[in-house]
Amino acid sequence: MKTVNEVYNSITNATLTGNGDIQITGITADSREVKKGSLFICLVGAHVNGHNYIDKAVQAGAAAVLVSEDVKVPTEVAVIRVNDTRKAMQECVPYFYEYPANKMRMIGVTGTNGKTTTTHIIGHILRKQGYKVGIIGTVHVLIGDKTYPIHNTTPDVVDLQHILAQMVEEGVTHCVMEVSSHALALGRTAGVEYDTAVFTNLTQDHLDFHHTFENYLAAKCKLFEQVSATNQHKGKKGAVINIDDPYGKRVMEKNSAPLITYGTEGRGSLEASHLTITAKTSAYDIVWDGITYHNHMRITGLFNVYNTLAAVGACLNEGIGMDAIIQALSDFTAVPGRFELIEEGQPFAVVVDYAHTPDGLENILQTAKKIVEHRILVVFGCGGDRDATKRPIMGRIAAQYGDVVFVTSDNPRTEDPVQIVKDVEVGVKEGLRDGVRYEVIVDRAEAIHKAIAQAQAGDVVIIAGKGHEDYQILKDKTIHFDDREVARDALKER
Numbered sequence: 001m002k003t004v005n006e007v008y009n010s011i012t013n014a015t016l017t018g019n020g021d022i023q024i025t026g027i028t029a030d031s032r033e034v035k036k037g038s039l040f041i042c043l044v045g046a047h048v049n050g051h052n053y054i055d056k057a058v059q060a061g062a063a064a065v066l067v068s069e070d071v072k073v074p075t076e077v078a079v080i081r082v083n084d085t086r087k088a089m090q091e092c093v094p095y096f097y098e099y100p101a102n103k104m105r106m107i108g109v110t111g112t113n114g115k116t117t118t119t120h121i122i123g124h125i126l127r128k129q130g131y132k133v134g135i136i137g138t139v140h141v142l143i144g145d146k147t148y149p150i151h152n153t154t155p156d157v158v159d160l161q162h163i164l165a166q167m168v169e170e171g172v173t174h175c176v177m178e179v180s181s182h183a184l185a186l187g188r189t190a191g192v193e194y195d196t197a198v199f200t201n202l203t204q205d206h207l208d209f210h211h212t213f214e215n216y217l218a219a220k221c222k223l224f225e226q227v228s229a230t231n232q233h234k235g236k237k238g239a240v241i242n243i244d245d246p247y248g249k250r251v252m253e254k255n256s257a258p259l260i261t262y263g264t265e266g267r268g269s270l271e272a273s274h275l276t277i278t279a280k281t282s283a284y285d286i287v288w289d290g291i292t293y294h295n296h297m298r299i300t301g302l303f304n305v306y307n308t309l310a311a312v313g314a315c316l317n318e319g320i321g322m323d324a325i326i327q328a329l330s331d332f333t334a335v336p337g338r339f340e341l342i343e344e345g346q347p348f349a350v351v352v353d354y355a356h357t358p359d360g361l362e363n364i365l366q367t368a369k370k371i372v373e374h375r376i377l378v379v380f381g382c383g384g385d386r387d388a389t390k391r392p393i394m395g396r397i398a399a400q401y402g403d404v405v406f407v408t409s410d411n412p413r414t415e416d417p418v419q420i421v422k423d424v425e426v427g428v429k430e431g432l433r434d435g436v437r438y439e440v441i442v443d444r445a446e447a448i449h450k451a452i453a454q455a456q457a458g459d460v461v462i463i464a465g466k467g468h469e470d471y472q473i474l475k476d477k478t479i480h481f482d483d484r485e486v487a488r489d490a491l492k493e494r
C-alpha cells in the first residue's frame with residue numbers, strides 16, 4: 001500500500017487537494033470496481049467520460065480521485081489534478097505496484113497474426129525448463145496453472161500492472177505477453193520494459209484504429225525501440241524478427257538490441273529448411289551454431305513453422321539451449337481455437353480456427369488446400385466495429401480457395417449484421433472461380449449446420465474467425481456461442 005502523497009509524488013505536474021496521508025488500498029479506472037480506499041482514475045474514453053462516474057466511485061468508498069476536470073467531492077476524498085489522466089496513470093500505476101515487470105523476465109510478442117500461438121509455444125518451452133510462467137493474451141491470463149479471464153489482448157495500464165504484480169507475488173519468473181498495436185499506440189505497456197521482443201508479421205488489420213498502414217507499423221516498432229533502451233534493472237536483451245515478412249527490415253531499423261532473425265526462404269540467422277507439412281504435423285531442419293537440428297511438431301501449417309521459429313528465437317535469447325528447445329517443441333500440441341480439429345468420427349475434417357484477418361484466412365485456407373482430398377467448405381464472417389476494408393478482401397480470399405463458401409456473422413457488435421455480410425459478399429463475387437458456390441446465411445449456427453450437413457468424405461470444413469471465443473457480441477447483448485459446440489451438435493445430427 002502507498003499513501004496519496006506517495007502516489008501524488010510519482011506524477012509530474014500534478015496538484016493535490018485534501019489529505020495526502022490516507023492509505024490507498026488499490027487503483028482502478030472503473031467505478032464499478034472501486035473498493036474502500038481505492039484511487040479512482042477518471043479517464044476520458046472513446047464512449048464515456050470517467051469523470052461522470054465520480055459520485056459512484058465515492059459512494060463505493062474511493063479515498064482519492066485522479067482527475068483532469070473540475071469535480072465536486074466530499075472533503076475527505078483527496079483530489080489529484082493533472083492535465084492528462086492517462087499520462088499520469090502511466091506514471092503512478094507502475095509505481096504503486098512497485099514496477100513488477102522489473103522483477104521478471106518479460107517477453108513481448110507483437111505482429112498482426114501469430115501472437116497468441118507464439119506466446120503459448122514460448123510458455124510451453126519455458127515451463128518445460130522448470131520456470132514458473134505467466135502468459136497474458138487473447139485467450140486468457142495464465143499464472144502457473146491457473147487461468148483468469150481477460151477483456152483485451154493487452155490490458156490497459158491498471159489491469160496490466162495488477163496482473164504483473166500478482167505474477168510476481170506468485171513467484172512467476174518469466175512473463176510472456178502479447179503486445180497489441182492498440183496497446184503500443186495507447187501506452188498500455190507503460191512501466192514495462194521487455195527483455196525479449198518478437199515480431200511475427202505485419203498484414204492488414206485495425207485500419208479503423210490506426211487509419212494508415214504506416215501508423216500501424218510505427219505502433220508495432222515501438223516495442224523494438226523500447227527493447228533497445230537500457231534499464232539498470234534489466235539483464236540480457238534481444239529482438240527476434242521475421243525476416244521473410246516484407247516489414248521485417250523496417251522493424252529491424254528501429255532495433256539496436258542483439259538480433260535473431262528467422263525465416264524459411266534461405267534467410268535468417270534461424271532458418272528452417274526441408275519443410276514437411278501434413279494434416280496434423282509439421283517438421284523442418286534448423287541450423288544453429290553449425291549444428292543441424294530436426295524439429296518435428298504436432299501442429300500443422302506453414303504459419304506455425306514461423307510461430308515455432310519465433311518461439312525458438314525467443315527462448316534462445318532467454319538462454320535456453322537448442323537441444324532443450326527442440327525437445328520441448330516435440331510435445332507442444334495446440335492453442336484452443338487455433339486449427340482445432342473437431343472429431344466425432346466423421347469421414348471429413350472440421351477445423352475451428354481464429355483466422356480473422358485477410359492474411360490469417362489465406363494461410364488457413366492454403367493449409368487446408370495442402371491436406372484436402374476433396375473440397376474445401378468455408379464458413380466465416382467479419383467483426384462489426386472493426387476495420388471494414390478487410391471485409392471484401394476476406395470475401396475474395398474465401399472464394400479463391402473455397403469450393404463452397406458460407407458468409408455469416410462474427411460479432412456484429414453495434415453494426416447491422418446484414419450490412420456486414422453484404423460488404424463481404426462484394427469480395428466473394430469478385431473472387432468466385434468456376435464451379436464455386438456461395439451462400440449468405442446471417443445466422444452463424446445455421447451456417448455451420450448447413451456446411452456440416454453438406455460435407456462429404458474427404459472434405460475439409462473450415463469454420464473461421466472465432467476460434468476459442470464462446471460468445472457472439474450483438475447490438476444489445478452478448479450471447480453464449482461456441483463454434484466448437486455448434487460444430488459438434490451439427491456432426492451428431494448427421
Ligand SMILES: CC(=O)N[C@H]1[C@@H](OP(=O)(O)OP(=O)(O)OC[C@H]2O[C@@H](n3ccc(=O)[nH]c3=O)[C@H](O)[C@@H]2O)O[C@H](CO)[C@@H](O)[C@@H]1O[C@H](C)C(=O)N[C@@H](C)C(=O)N[C@H](CCC(=O)O)C(=O)O
Nearest residue numbers: 029030031043045046047048050053152153154156180182
Ligand atoms: C478502443 C479501445 O481500445 N477501447 C478500450 C477502452 O474503452 P473506452 O475508451 O471505450 O472506455 P469507455 O467505455 O469510454 O470508458 C471510459 C472510462 O470510464 C470508465 N467507466 C465506464 C463506465 C462506468 O460505469 N464506470 C466507469 O468508470 C471506464 O472504466 C473507462 O476508464 O478502455 C477499455 C478499458 O481498458 C478497454 O477494454 C477498451 O477496449 C475495447 C473493449 C476494445 O474492443 N478494444 C479493442 C479495439 C482492442 O484494444 N484490441 C486490441 C487488439 C486485439 C488484437 O488484434 O489482438 C487489444 O489489445 O485487445
Ligand SMILES: Nc1ncnc2c1ncn2[C@@H]1O[C@H](COP(=O)(O)OP(=O)(O)OP(=O)(O)O)[C@@H](O)[C@H]1O
Nearest residue numbers: 112113114115116117138303353354355360363364
Ligand atoms: N504466423 C502466422 N502468420 C499468419 N497467420 C497466422 C500465423 N499464426 C496464426 N495465424 C492465423 O491467424 C489466426 C490467429 O492466430 P493467433 O491467435 O496466434 O494470432 P494473434 O496475433 O494472437 O491474433 P489477435 O490479433 O487476435 O490477438 C490463427 O487461427 C491462424 O489462422
Ligand SMILES: N[C@H](CCC[C@H](N)C(=O)O)C(=O)O
Nearest residue numbers: 356382383386410411465466
Ligand atoms: N483481436 C481481434 C479479434 C477479432 C476476432 C473476431 N471474432 C472479431 O470479433 O472481429 C479484434 O478485436 O479485432
Ligand SMILES: [Mg+2]
Nearest residue numbers: 115116138153
Ligand atoms: Mg492474440
